[in-house]
Amino acid sequence: MMMLLLSGATPLAALSCDACDVNASLTGFTCRDPALPLELCPVGRYCTTATFDDGIPCQEATITDNYPRLYCEEGSKSYSVCPGGYICPNTTTKIQCAAGTFCAQGTNSTFECLSEWFQSAESRCPAGSSKEPARYDSVVITILAIVILVLVVESIVWCAGKFQEKQRERAELLHLEIKDMSFNIGKATVLSRLKAEFYQGELCGLMGESGSGKTTLLNVLGGRALYGKIQGRVNLNRRRYEPERIKLGFVPQAYLIFKELTVWENLWYAARHRVSLKTATTEAINELVMTVVELLGLTEVAHVVCDKNIGTHRLSGGQLRRVGIGIELVALPTVLLLDEPTSALDAVNTQLIMQVLQSLAARGVLVVASLHQPRFTVYELLDRLLVLRAGELIYAGQRSYTLDYLDMLGFVPAPHENPADFFIEVAL
Numbered sequence: 001m002m003m004l005l006l007s008g009a010t011p012l013a014a015l016s017c018d019a020c021d022v023n024a025s026l027t028g029f030t031c032r033d034p035a036l037p038l039e040l041c042p043v044g045r046y047c048t049t050a051t052f053d054d055g056i057p058c059q060e061a062t063i064t065d066n067y068p069r070l071y072c073e074e075g076s077k078s079y080s081v082c083p084g085g086y087i088c089p090n091t092t093t094k095i096q097c098a099a100g101t102f103c104a105q106g107t108n109s110t111f112e113c114l115s116e117w118f119q120s121a122e123s124r125c126p127a128g129s130s131k132e133p134a135r136y137d138s139v140v141i142t143i144l145a146i147v148i149l150v151l152v153v154e155s156i157v158w159c160a161g162k163f164q165e166k167q168r169e170r171a172e173l174l175h176l177e178i179k180d181m182s183f184n185i186g187k188a189t190v191l192s193r194l195k196a197e198f199y200q201g202e203l204c205g206l207m208g209e210s211g212s213g214k215t216t217l218l219n220v221l222g223g224r225a226l227y228g229k230i231q232g233r234v235n236l237n238r239r240r241y242e243p244e245r246i247k248l249g250f251v252p253q254a255y256l257i258f259k260e261l262t263v264w265e266n267l268w269y270a271a272r273h274r275v276s277l278k279t280a281t282t283e284a285i286n287e288l289v290m291t292v293v294e295l296l297g298l299t300e301v302a303h304v305v306c307d308k309n310i311g312t313h314r315l316s317g318g319q320l321r322r323v324g325i326g327i328e329l330v331a332l333p334t335v336l337l338l339d340e341p342t343s344a345l346d347a348v349n350t351q352l353i354m355q356v357l358q359s360l361a362a363r364g365v366l367v368v369a370s371l372h373q374p375r376f377t378v379y380e381l382l383d384r385l386l387v388l389r390a391g392e393l394i395y396a397g398q399r400s401y402t403l404d405y406l407d408m409l410g411f412v413p414a415p416h417e418n419p420a421d422f423f424i425e426v427a428l
């Protein structure tokens with residue numbers, strides 16, 4: 001008697017075809033010949049009982065025609081639908097669906113799997129796929145589009161904010177602020193913890209005895225104090241002050257002019273090289289130079305050579321000083337720093353230069369000028385005053401408040417005494 005081992009290691013039953021009759025419930029098996037052992041129901045058929053035949057053909061099932069496709073594998077107990085991931089051309093054949101396609105359950109047709117922009121059709125639908133996985137590219141594209149839209153909107157809002165900020169900055173008056181600023185050359189402290197403010201549209205006088213630090217402070221503000229170390233902060237409109245980023249004019253005590261050139265030529269060449277060459281036409285430069293010449297009261301001597309040894313018409317010291325200032329003015333500075341622009345000049349020339357500076361301040365220039373013992377008439381033209389003594393600040397504030405300030409400290413000037421002289425006396 002033959003024994004049958006079913007799948008797995010354990011014998012399910014020791015059955016021969018002799019048992020078929022008595023074990024009619026044994027499904028999935030067949031006894032084609034009583035002399036042979038019990039067999040698995042053949043492919044393409046199914047066996048409801050282990051009777052003496054080949055089982056029932058798959059297509060005898062009550063399922064209509066070709067759809068869904070049927071397939072009966074070996075040992076089938078009942079008919080079954082062609083499984084997903086396969087095509088079944090007939091009930092005995094089951095072919096795995098190729099990569100890049102998918103085959104639905106019960107069909108004999110393959111369907112093409114679409115690729116996505118980040119995934120090929122083959123990796124989306126490997127061999128034996130029964131359905132196409134959900135598509136993500138449209139979802140990803142939608143998310144990306146939303147992200148890009150959000151970024152674009154954010155950028156527009158940011159740009160609009162920056163634009164408004166710039167507009168505000170443009171509209172805002174220049175405000176130069178020194179905060180606890182010290183300046184050291186080696187171990188020597190030349191300026192010590194200065195606190196002061198300067199405003200656009202104001203003329204500020206810088207006073208103090210010789211060696212008190214006036215030129216040094218101007219050099220710091222002019223970005224020229226590279227020979228020492230600045231500590232503390234200097235701000236322009238609440239941001240770190242960078243002299244090289246603003247239109248800055250600096251008139252040193254020893255100003256430079258080309259003596260072989262006329263007043264007009266000195267200013268014209270300065271303008272030619274300092275005003276943007278892209279925007280300025282020759283006519284525009286001529287007009288600018290003419291305006292500066294008129295402002296400085298140099299019209300009559302515009303075509304006089306600056307060297308006193310050339311020609312008959314000589315320029316005075318005051319006129320030469322104004323040419324030096326003019327060379328800076330043609331660059332249209334917003335901040336103008338001058339180191340002793342009136343020293344060694346007579347009263348008339350001093351007054352002339354100070355009136356020019358006052359008129360520049362009124363036109364929106366932030367003007368700071370160091371002054372050595374200014375006359376009362378000059379002192380009165382100042383909007384703001386800064387007084388130094390040995391690198392320390394004695395006074396920084398409105399000029400009109402100085403006498404009240406001294407009075408508060410118990411210092412009262414004699415009648416008709418020049419407050420500027422009095423202040424320096426007190427400071428000493």
Ligand SMILES: Nc1ncnc2c1ncn2[C@@H]1O[C@H](COP(=O)(O)OP(=O)(O)OP(=O)(O)O)[C@@H](O)[C@H]1O
Pocket residue numbers: 185190208209210211212213214215216217227372
């Ligand atoms: N390059 C330098 N090296 C060393 N010390 C310097 C330098 N420049 C200035 N000083 C010193 O710094 C101090 C201030 O000088 P500063 O020229 O600023 O004074 P000032 O008020 O302009 O004087 P004055 O009215 O004579 O022009 C002085 O004691 C001076 O000796």
Ligand SMILES: [Mg+2]
Pocket residue numbers: 214215216339
């Ligand atoms: Mg000086």
